[in-house]
Amino acid sequence: MSLFAGRLRNAIGLRSTARRSALSASARLLSTGLTDFATEEDEPKFLKAVEMFFDRAARYSDASEEKLKHIKSTDSVLSVTFPMDKDGKTVMIRGYRSQHSRHRLPCKGGIRFSSEVDLQEVEALSALMTYKCAVVDVPFGGGKGGIMIDPKDWTEAELERITRRFTLELCQKNFIGPGVDVPAPDVGTGAREMGWIADTYRNFNPQDVNGNACVTGKALSLGGVRGRTEATGLGVYYGIREFLSFPEVQQKIKHHGNIEGTSVIIQGFGNVGYWASKFFEANGAKVIGIVEHDVAAYSKNGINIEQLSLWRKENGSFKGFPDAQIIDRPMSLLEGECDVLIPAALERQIGLRNAHKIKAKLIGEAANGPITFGADEVIRKNGTIIVPDLLLNAGGVCVSYFEWAKNLSHLRFGRMNKRWDERSKGQLLALVEGNAGRPLSELERRQLIHGAEEHELVYSGLEDTMIVACNETRQTAIEKNIDYRTAALTNSINKIAISLTGSGSIFTHA
Numbered sequence: 082m083s084l085f086a087g088r089l090r091n092a093i094g095l096r097s098t099a100r101r102s103a104l105s106a107s108a109r110l111l112s113t114g115l116t117d118f119a120t121e122e123d124e125p126k127f128l129k130a131v132e133m134f135f136d137r138a139a140r141y142s143d144a145s146e147e148k149l150k151h152i153k154s155t156d157s158v159l160s161v162t163f164p165m166d167k168d169g170k171t172v173m174i175r176g177y178r179s180q181h182s183r184h185r186l187p188c189k190g191g192i193r194f195s196s197e198v199d200l201q202e203v204e205a206l207s208a209l210m211t212y213k214c215a216v217v218d219v220p221f222g223g224g225k226g227g228i229m230i231d232p233k234d235w236t237e238a239e240l241e242r243i244t245r246r247f248t249l250e251l252c253q254k255n256f257i258g259p260g261v262d263v264p265a266p267d268v269g270t271g272a273r274e275m276g277w278i279a280d281t282y283r284n285f286n287p288q289d290v291n292g293n294a295c296v297t298g299k300a301l302s303l304g305g306v307r308g309r310t311e312a313t314g315l316g317v318y319y320g321i322r323e324f325l326s327f328p329e330v331q332q333k334i335k336h337h338g339n340i341e342g343t344s345v346i347i348q349g350f351g352n353v354g355y356w357a358s359k360f361f362e363a364n365g366a367k368v369i370g371i372v373e374h375d376v377a378a379y380s381k382n383g384i385n386i387e388q389l390s391l392w393r394k395e396n397g398s399f400k401g402f403p404d405a406q407i408i409d410r411p412m413s414l415l416e417g418e419c420d421v422l423i424p425a426a427l428e429r430q431i432g433l434r435n436a437h438k439i440k441a442k443l444i445g446e447a448a449n450g451p452i453t454f455g456a457d458e459v460i461r462k463n464g465t466i467i468v469p470d471l472l473l474n475a476g477g478v479c480v481s482y483f484e485w486a487k488n489l490s491h492l493r494f495g496r497m498n499k500r501w502d503e504r505s506k507g508q509l510l511a512l513v514e515g516n517a518g519r520p521l522s523e524l525e526r527r528q529l530i531h532g533a534e535e536h537e538l539v540y541s542g543l544e545d546t547m548i549v550a551c552n553e554t555r556q557t558a559i560e561k562n563i564d565y566r567t568a569a570l571t572n573s574i575n576k577i578a579i580s581l582t583g584s585g586s587i588f589t590h591a
């Protein structure tokens with residue numbers, strides 16, 4: 082049985098009472114100094130926290146009250162349940178897709194497989210997607226989906242059936258399509274699941290010539306783009322590198338400004354955490370700690386990321402890894418001394434219970450929502466800089482945008498211009514050689530005339546996107562004397578408000 086609950090609703094009025102009481106709970110805890118005793122339940126849920134961050138930023142934006150209401154509310158949510166056979170028994174599976182905003186189409190955002198998935202989480206994540214896309218000028222609305230399963234409990238064949246069945250639900254309810262809503266990988270999903278989704282969509286829509294663009298994060302052989310797998314981690318690296326280069330950041334946290342020698346602790350060693358740690362390591366940072374579910378690995382001289390990854394593949398855990406100290410209480414490493422802390426696992430990992438113990442100079446939110454509303458304030462008051470999720474982890478959706486554009490153009494990046502670029506650069510070089518009176522070596526010549534490959538164009542587009550968005554955020558933070566999360570959200574609200582001008586005017590006054 083499935084329940085179709087696509088509906089427009091104005092969440093603002095309905096939630097204001099709950100938000101007030103949640104806010105006062107945080108305030109109470111802070112003012113009584115009882116933060117050690119705070120539990121997760123004392124704090125606002127993820128969706129409420131996203132709304133509270135929105136309200137804080139709204140005050141600095143240029144948007145009218147009417148537009149703010151429009152931007153903040155979730156457009157549509159789909160909730161489905163369907164049966165799956167597991168060892169001869171029927172298990173009911175629940176899945177969700179939230180389209181927070183359709184001010185730009187398609188809606189865009191990942192699909193996660195996790196036993197923690199619920200409607201408010203998916204809604205919160207879809208709102209973050211709306212704001213994230215605007216921050217990095219990716220022309221999409223925000224969406225997010227999730228299936229409430231622990232993928233470790235299911236075989237590959239069962240996961241394929243679940244994924245295909247959920248996709249069928251999305252197809253039937255018009256919650257997927259290249260111009261409608263385009264999922265991507267998130268926690269517990271990757272290229273394999275995206276391939277199943279694409280195949281199911283194409284079977285359901287055989288006439289859609291753009292069918293491949295119904296999902297991003299696919300394998301290359303299925304129309305993926307080079308660079309998507311590592312995009313979020315690479316974007317995290319570019320973002321942190323940019324922030325550390327700002328003189329006011331260096332001054333505030335007393336940092337030399339270079340990645341080289343910077344000590345980094347990362348929570349989560351999945352897609353985002355692994356790739357972020359690889360890029361930090363490759364550029365001279367010391368990744369001194371990796372925090373996982375069961376244990377954490379620590380080495381003050383830096384961990385060899387590839388060796389740790391191989392060890393975990395072979396042994397299923399960091400346990401026993403000879404080249405690092407293994408810590409049994411993994412969460413305690415979030416409180417370790419370091420320059421940069423990168424939570425790259427799940428939301429609400431830093432709350433009032435542990436915020437006051439954080440010693441990192443800068444926290445880069447690679448995960449979505451890793452810091453609660455109350456903790457955000459505690460951390461900033463303690464002098465730690467927070468680079469927020471909607472900016473820092475936008476590399477994934479940015480490269481998804483490139484993949485989508487590639488699918489719609491049916492053309493690999495670089496295919497039309499690579500040889501042309503090489504030929505024209507070769508002609509230019511011949512002139513330079515003539516004037517300089519010496520021929521270049523073969524190596525010099527190859528390096529100079531080399532035309533860009535797809536992954537080089539993707540990396541370059543991602544790097545530029547992150548640099549521009551970081552600087553726009555910085556500018557607003559300086560101008561309005563506000564923190565970076567509020568600044569990124571303010572920019573985002575302003576951009577969305579502009580794009581709403583005239584849209585939907587038949588139905589609303591916004």
Ligand SMILES: NC(=O)C1=CN([C@@H]2O[C@H](COP(=O)(O)OP(=O)(O)OC[C@H]3O[C@@H](n4cnc5c(N)ncnc54)[C@H](OP(=O)(O)O)[C@@H]3O)[C@@H](O)[C@H]2O)C=CC1
Nearest residue numbers: 267268269313349350351352353373374426448449474477
């Ligand atoms: N994939 C992407 O492109 C993007 C992801 N994000 C966000 O980044 C975060 C991570 O996503 P992603 O890397 O894709 O997900 P993955 O499923 O690939 O990895 C998550 C990792 O975090 C670990 N983990 C889960 N809970 C904890 C915990 N409490 N303590 C320590 N480790 C934990 C998981 O361990 P185990 O496997 O044992 O459960 C796993 O190694 C999420 O918040 C996601 O929304 C944001 C932008 C884009």
Ligand SMILES: O=C(O)CCC(=O)C(=O)O
Nearest residue numbers: 189190191265477478481
């Ligand atoms: O690549 C995408 O479309 C979305 C990635 C995502 O889910 C996220 O940024 O949280």
